[in-house]
Amino acid sequence: MDQKRELTSVDLAALVGELRRYEGAKLDKAYLYEDDELLRLKLRDFDEGRVELLIEVGETKRAHVVAQEHVPDAPGRPPNFAMMLRNRLSGADLVGIEQFEFDRIVQFHFEREDNSTTVVAELFGDGNVAVLDEHGEVVDCLETVRLKSRTVAPGATYEFPSARFNPLTVDYEGFVARLKQSDADVVRTLATQLNFGGLYGEELCSRAGVEYNQAVEDTTDEEFEALYDAVDGLATQLRESDLDPRVYYEMDDEDGGEDGAEAAGSDSEGNDGEDGTPGRRVDATPIALEEYSHLRSETFETFTAALDDYFYNFETDAAESGGGGRDRPDFEAEINKYEHIIRQQQEAIDDFEEQADAEREKAELLYARYDLVAEILSTIQGARDEDVPWEDIEAKFEAGKEQGIPEAEAVVGLDGSEGTVTLDIDDTQVTVDASMGVEKNADLLYQEAKRIEGKKEGAQAAIEDTREDLEDAKARRDRWEAADQEAGNGAAEGDGEDADGENEDVDWLGMNSIPVRQTEQWYERFRWFHTSDGFLVIGGRNADQNEELVKKYLDNGDKVFHAQAHGGPITVLKATGPSEAAKDVDLPDSSLDQAATFAVSYSSVWKDGKHAGDVYMVDPDQVSKTPESGEYLEKGGFAIRGDRTYFRDQEVDVSVGITCEDETxxxxGPTPAIEPKAETTIRVEPGQFAQNDIAKRLYREFKTRFADDSFVRKVASPDRIQEFLPPGGSRSVE
Structure with a gap:
């Protein structure tokens, strides 16, 4: 049985009810961990004391309060996203928590005297966290989303996905009507059309005593009532927080497997098997489920405590079961995730098709009953021209119904605030603008169908991207298994040494676990790289660092580079180390060229989207902080005196890579300097993606290249990658 990796819509409905107990708490600090997938909000509550809220939006998607002993250690230097949250939310009150419709989206509303902020956690798809101001505009987000159907990007108004059907608020007639629209079986209809998902679709069938695979068209009225009662009962439990939170365990095969319940029974006390082990955690639910009656379970006082226990032990349970430990990446879970996303995207496409067809059908009905609709609209328009109130017009139609007038009988209702009339035409309700004629109303319906089909096209493009991700995951699994088999064959044939007794080259990309070896160097505060000849090049990240480089680290024998364009780092090609005596060194042309490339690449030339610019080189004694008479030097600026050596039309060139030896x-920096030293590299060029966006894209790509993707999280987080990217927009070069 697969372990749960994401919260369901039912889970969130239960969770939000529990989390509202923390409304009124003040936010102390926000933390964002290295992989940009785990957000921690530290709050202080008057009754509860310290409250730690974790929001994870990676392969695992969750949001819940955790025990203090389960809080991860604070990360090092906070990234920009975390600093932004601290600036906006420090001391702010948590004033509201809500689920968007019946979707896997949670909104946390904060208020402070100077601002209002909403943190939106999207726990579906690729996952995302967006921070909104009081006007609903995106201040920042972990992932920029630009689709035909919606946009989530800094500076843009936040757009929710299309609202999903909410089965927890529907009445009996609406529930049955929704079911009868489906030509699938009952359980699949509950799972997809009513958005319960597979587990709760099966649970509702079990509670109602209805067969899973029974066709909806074969379902009786009594069975519809039983199903609705089951849904209504679940809705009441969630609404009133009448929960029975559980963590469910599955025993290993030797302990009885999934069918081991016969030997062990369902035990909410000790939960131990015959060998004293409780088994592997496979799910945490807000209520006890009949579908899990064969599994061991442990009860918890709150659902958030159950989730904390489940996810805190998730990786350990997965590793012990061989389903995603450190030795082997959990390809199956990744493949299952993409297959699940594809199913959801296909369901969305089907929904868009149904909605578009429904709008076109309404337009055609207007034309099919043209005379009747035209008469109704004409009557309303004439009355409004004479300033007859909407209430009186509605009363006139009600009187007409009593007299059996067809036009009046077709009017379901009027909405004066919107200026619309809802008609019942051949058992289909159509809402039209009362100020327009039949043709214009039909045209609006056709336009709406076209707009919905545009969403369908966006969803089709997204599903193709997900299919590519799925194929990539399968290919990586196949490569890993082939490499593992080859390694096993090699171990059987020899001891890993070649004929001369020397160790073979290490396949770092295929290794299941790569040891992390890092030592901090003095120059890593600056922009830096080592040339292909081994010389250190350092550049300032800002005016303060430019000043520091010239005053503290510039020695005789070094070379100073600067782009001719305004706005760029002071770049120093070091001939000696910081503790070495100055000496004459013959710097190779290749190192000079790479330093010039570095200087132009991290200047405003890149930021302006250009691919080349001029760079000059001078000696240290030509650089002065003393301006010419009558002139003024800004902070970080210097006067250059004497002749300059120019590198004309120097092309920009930056590659980012990961080294595995001697340091991880x-x-x-420039490709010729980086490629030979790194195990794998990605070249970038001026492009459309902001620094943080392209850093995340490179991070995800690097994760696909290493069998040990946890290694990438440790040494090459998006923040660390971003440190090596030029200012401005970039894109990767295929």
Missing amino acids: QVVG
């Missing part, structure tokens, strides 16, 4: 770290 991110490196970046």
